[in-house]
Amino acid sequence: MNLIEECNNLAELKSPSFHSENSTSLKNKVSQFDNFILRKECITYRIELIDQVLQRFQAVTYLLNSEQRLILNVNISTNSFSEASKMLNDEYFISESKYRYSLNEICLKLSDFIDYKDPPSLEKINHQFELYLKNEKYVAIV
Numbered sequence: 001m002n003l004i005e006e007c008n009n010l011a012e013l014k015s016p017s018f019h020s021e022n023s024t025s026l027k028n029k030v031s032q033f034d035n036f037i038l039r040k041e042c043i044t045y046r047i048e049l050i051d052q053v054l055q056r057f058q059a060v061t062y063l064l065n066s067e068q069r070l071i072l073n074v075n076i077s078t079n080s081f082s083e084a085s086k087m088l089n090d091e092y093f094i095s096e097s098k099y100r101y102s103l104n105e106i107c108l109k110l111s112d113f114i115d116y117k118d119p120p121s122l123e124k125i126n127h128q129f130e131l132y133l134k135n136e137k138y139v140a141i142v
Contacts, residue, residue: 050125064110074087
């Protein structure tokens with residue numbers, strides 16, 4: 001789910017020209033323009049919902065020390081444990097054993113701030129998005 005990329009890849013539409021002689025093409029252009037705007041708004045709203053969850057998580061990560069934040073950032077941005085371990089070792093001189101130990105320590109520190117009764121989930125974000133669509137009376141465009 002790469003919504004920012006999807007939002008950026010939406011083809012930019014030009015304003016419909018109102019001096020067209022064919023009324024069906026004018027209606028078609030206006031409809032196409034409206035659909036473009038609605039789709040862009042829906043994608044932007046979904047990005048905002050996900051961003052809210054990430055903002056709450058990011059605030060908690062500032063309670064970690066700088067090395068732990070670095071390890072967490074590398075762990076999130078790489079695709080595998082071995083890739084993260086190699087990157088930490090080569091670029092930041094953090095050994096694999098230190099990385100393994102620090103991951104456990106990071107998880108324990110962050111576990112104090114997790115709301116286990118109401119954890120963030122994609123299902124909840126999707127539900128909020130569906131409510132938004134119903135309240136705004138959008139048709140199924142996403």
